[in-house]
Amino acid sequence: xxxxxxxxxxxxxxxxxxxxxxxxxxxxxxxxxxxxxxxxxxxxxxxxxxxxxxxxxxxxxxxxxxxxxxxxxxxxxxxxxxxxxxxxxxxxxxxxxxxxxxxxxxxxxxxxxxxxxxxxxxxxxxxxxxxxxxxxxxxxxxxxxxxxxxxxxxxxxxxxxxxxxxxxxxxxxxxxxxxxxxxxxxxxxxxxxxxxxxxxxxxxxxxxxxxxxxxxxxxxxxxxxxxxxxxxxxxxxxxxxxxxxxxxxxxxxxxxxxxxxxxxxxxxxxxxxxxxxxxxxxxxxxxxxxxxxxxxxxxxxxxxxxxxxxxxxxxxxxxxxxxxxxxxxxxxxxxxxxx
RNA sequence: GCCGUGAUAGCCAAGUUGGUCAAGGCACGCCUCUGAAAAAGGCGCCAUCUCAGUUCAAUUCUGAGUCACGGCA
Numbered sequence: 001x002x003x004x005x006x007x008x009x010x011x012x013x014x015x016x017x018x019x020x021x022x023x024x025x026x027x028x029x030x031x032x033x034x035x036x037x038x039x040x041x042x043x044x045x046x047x048x049x050x051x052x053x054x055x056x057x058x059x060x061x062x063x064x065x066x067x068x069x070x071x072x073x074x075x076x077x078x079x080x081x082x083x084x085x086x087x088x089x090x091x092x093x094x095x096x097x098x099x100x101x102x103x104x105x106x107x108x109x110x111x112x113x114x115x116x117x118x119x120x121x122x123x124x125x126x127x128x129x130x131x132x133x134x135x136x137x138x139x140x141x142x143x144x145x146x147x148x149x150x151x152x153x154x155x156x157x158x159x160x161x162x163x164x165x166x167x168x169x170x171x172x173x174x175x176x177x178x179x180x181x182x183x184x185x186x187x188x189x190x191x192x193x194x195x196x197x198x199x200x201x202x203x204x205x206x207x208x209x210x211x212x213x214x215x216x217x218x219x220x221x222x223x224x225x226x227x228x229x230x231x232x233x234x235x236x237x238x239x240x241x242x243x244x245x246x247x248x249x250x251x252x253x254x255x256x257x258x259x260x261x262x263x264x265x266x267x268x269x270x271x272x273x274x275x276x277x278x279x280x281x282x283x284x285x286x287x288x289x290x291x292x293x294x295x296x297x298x299x300x301x302x303x304x305x306x307x308x309x310x311x312x313x314x315x316x317x318x319x320x321x322x323x324x325x326x327x328x329x330x331x332x333x334x335x336x337x338x339x
Numbered sequence: 340g341c342c343g344u345g346a347u348a349g350c351c352a353a354g355u356u357g358g359u360c361a362a363g364g365c366a367c368g369c370c371u372c373u374g375a376a377a378a379a380g381g382c383g384c385c386a387u388c389u390c391a392g393u394u395c396a397a398u399u400c401u402g403a404g405u406c407a408c409g410g411c412a
Contacts (some may be wrong), residue, residue, distance in 0.1 A: 028377080061377055071377085101374040129376050138373050145374060158380095177371070180380040186373090202373045260377050301366085306377050312370065 019115040021209035022333060024124045025058070025131055025314060026216040027307035029226045033074040034081060035216055036124040038326050039333055041082040048337055054114045056107055057088040058125025058134070061259050063103070064094045066249075069234050069242045070261030076237070087114075095250045101140040104133040108208065120337075128313030135319075137208050141190045141201035149192065153185045164188055165198075172199030212336040214329050215320040217311065224304050231300040234261065235292070260302045264295055 024036045033055075039045065040053025057063055061071040067090075068076050074086060087110045092098050107123070111134075114121040123134060132138060153161060161184040166173040168191035176199075177183050187198040194201070218226065243265045246256060256262045314320060323329040 059377090060375095097375065099374045100376075104374090127376065129372075129378095133373075136373095140374055143374075150375095177380055180371090182375070182379045183372080186375090190374090198373095204373090254375070254378095258375070258378055263377090302377080305366095308368095309377085313372080313376090 018208065018210040019112075020120065020337070021111060021115075021134075021211045022053075022120060022122050022336070023058070023131060023135060023211060023213045024122055024216070024329075025126060025213065025320065027223060027310040027314075028126050028303060029072070029223060029230050029307065030126075030216045030218055032124055032126065032216055035214075035326060035329055036122045037074070037081045037084050039329060040084045040120070040122055042330055042333075044330060045333060045337070048334075052118075053120045053122050054085040054087060055122045055124050056110050056114070057086070058107070058123050058127055058130045060098075060103075060125075060127040060130055061255075062089050062125070063092050063098055064255060065090050065092060066242070066246055067094060067259065067262070069237045069239045070259065072230060072234070093250070094246060094255045095253045097253075097255050099145070100129055100133050100138075103130055104138070104140070107134055111209070126310050128310060132317075134209075135207070135211055135213065137205040139201075139203040139205045141194065141198065143190045143194050143201075145186075146189055146193065149189055150185055153188060154181070158184065161185065161188065165191070168192065169197035169199055172197055175199065211319075212332065213317065213320045214332055215314060215322045216324075216329070217322060223307055227303045227307065228300045231261075231296055231303060234299075235296055240265070240292070260306055261299050264298050264302070 022039070024032050024039070026032045036053070036055055040055060046052065055074075059071070061067060062073050064071070067073070073090060075090060088103075088106060107130075111121045111123065123131065125131060133140075153164075156164075158179050158181050161181060162173070162176075162178050165176065165184055165188050168188060172187060176187060190196075190198040190201060217223070239261065243256075243262055246262070247265075250256065252266055257266065321332050323332065
């Protein structure tokens with residue numbers, strides 16, 4: 001049954017069919033990376049001619065160099081798994097932040113290149129916006145962040161910023177998050193420099209690829225358990241050393257300050273009421289045994305919270321096919337490829 | 340055993356010289372998302388240790404009890 005269909009679609013494929021892209025997403029610690037590797041090298045799937053996967057990162061932190069342990073980079077995972085080529089991992093200095101728009105350009109270029117070589121790209125990661133940028137082909141306002149203007153606007157209060165924005169973009173003002181300074185600043189930035197209202201510049205373009213989105217998730221309690229275990233493992237793998245090394249080399253860059261597993265080691269990192277976190281944790285970089293344990297708990301908590309936020313993002317995406325295991329995923333991939 | 344201090348949400352923690360009391364913060368639940376996204380922001384949820392007294396009215400004042408912490412012995 002599939003064979004007949006196959007020959008039929010084979011023809012049209014060459015004419016105007018978009019190239020295929022498989023997206024694997026889910027919350028942190030759900031097992032995306034392992035699943036992707038297995039799918040990419042699956043013997044069952046390799047029967048299909050030309051099927052041979054390469055992985056492209058869709059994770060806003062795994063792109064940075066030297067942050068392997070804290071971001072659970074695939075480079076140090078599951079030594080038993082087959083070797084698959086990974087792209088856009090571990091390649092940016094943590095003092096040169098990468099943003100969505102730049103990421104999108106690079107990812108698309110990488111995906112197209114993989115397709116050109118006759119291989120199947122797997123976009124793998126948990127950063128909702130990054131995935132969306134590719135899947136929905138988001139068209140970002142062509143306006144690079146302006147550090148000077150941002151600094152200037154940063155001094156103002158949210159109501160003040162809202163006042164400014166209202167004058168520049170009436171329609172946008174009705175919808176924007178009034179209390180969110182970061183968004184207001186970006187919106188003003190775009191309006192001021194491009195001379196056009198921000199809201200009309202947020203657009204989607206025609207999708208670039210024929211996309212299958214596979215989501216993997218676990219029940220909440222199980223995911224929490226896995227996160228705790230993984231955090232413990234990070235400490236054993238030498239997270240402390242990694243953090244120290246990075247801080248020594250780059251200082252507390254915005255990236256390091258904004259990454260779970262790293263920021264917690266910082267002196268001024270916010271203590272947590274619920275955990276009764278001691279002030280002494282400000283000496284985290286020379287942490288005592290007790291403090292380290294608390295630090296580990298804090299990192300686990302932050303990771304669990306992050307996982308929930310990720311799910312909030314993914315829940316909305318109705319095109320995601322949620323699977324429980326490799327078999328289910330493999331079946332979906334097979335159908336997708338034969339389609 | 341005696342003296343002192345305290346007891347407010349799952350945790351931390353304000354004010355009320357008596358007026359439907361109940362600020363914050365964290366956790367927890369839900370959500371928003373177009374160049375910082377592991378970011379930023381929004382909404383929701385939960386409370387005065389027990390018993391008695393004074394009073395029109397007690398979370399607040401008084402007494403006793405219970406528990407906790409500190410000191411003395």
